[in-house]
Amino acid sequence: MSRVSDVKELIAGRAAAELRDGDVVNLGIGIPTLIPSFLNGRRVHLHSESGLLGVGPPASPEETDLNLVDAGRQPVTVTPGASSFSSVDAFAMIRGGHIDVTVLGALQVSRRGDLASWMVPGRDVLGVGGAMDLVVGAKKVIVATTHRDSSGRSKLVPECTYPLTAENEVDVIVTELAVFDVQDGELVLRELQPGVTKDEVAAATDAPFTSAI
Structure with missing residues (x-):
């Protein structure tokens, strides 16, 4: 994938494939905001902490309602x-456990x-938003992120060095290179993205992992 938008769409499309009919998803x-365009007819109920259940795709200029x-x-x-x-x-x-899945980005995910x-640290604070509540309250946590940060460093690390959002809560990680599960305290490579090899994933990943493929 040569363009940034292509990479983001690849990640969003693969993350969308993790969702099932009837899921309530934040x-x-x-x-993650690109996911509604990749649901392919599945009846997924999208939830927003702004106070909506039944969120659709992003609004075009003609559809924009600033209340939504x-x-x-x-x-x-x-x-x-x-x-x-x-x-x-x-x-x-x-907080009541009514969200089946949350899909969110990441700066780092540990093994x-x-x-x-x-x-x-040392940069402007992005803000926590609802993430701390979501990753603890949702039944399944999917991280949809680029494999490396803007400086080329792996986001999949042995130990997080940035302030934590939550401990031991991530279930699935989807990047432009691969799909990982977190099982029994370790990363497990479940799937390679099209055209990617295990060697390429290993070279781009600082965290230790095992392979199920």
Whole structure:
């Protein structure tokens, strides 16, 4: 993939394949917001901590309603039967264990499934948002992220060196190179992205992992 958008779409499309009919899913900002375009008819109920259930694809300029925004404050559409409610109720759904899956980005993920997603020391704080609640409250946590950061460093690391969002909560990691599961405190390579080899994944990954393929 030569263009950044292609890489992001590849990741979002593969992450979308992890979702099942009937799932209630919360999408983080960045790459996860592309997932609605890759659901291919599956009936997934998209939840936003801004107070929406039934979020649709991003809104075109003609469709924009500033009362309908996702967690990143970007205008979205809604699906038939969608509902709106307060942010308090949205977080009650999260904390009450009613979210089946959350998909979010990452700055680092450790071999044990620790997640760092909100702050790089010495830089402007990105903000936690609802991530700390989501990764603990959701039944399944999927990280959809580029394999390396903007400096070329692996985001999959033995131990996170950035402030943590949560410990031991990540279940699946999807990058432009591969799909990993976190099982019994270790990373397990489940799938290679098209055209990628195990050697390429190993060279790009600082964290130790085993392979199921």
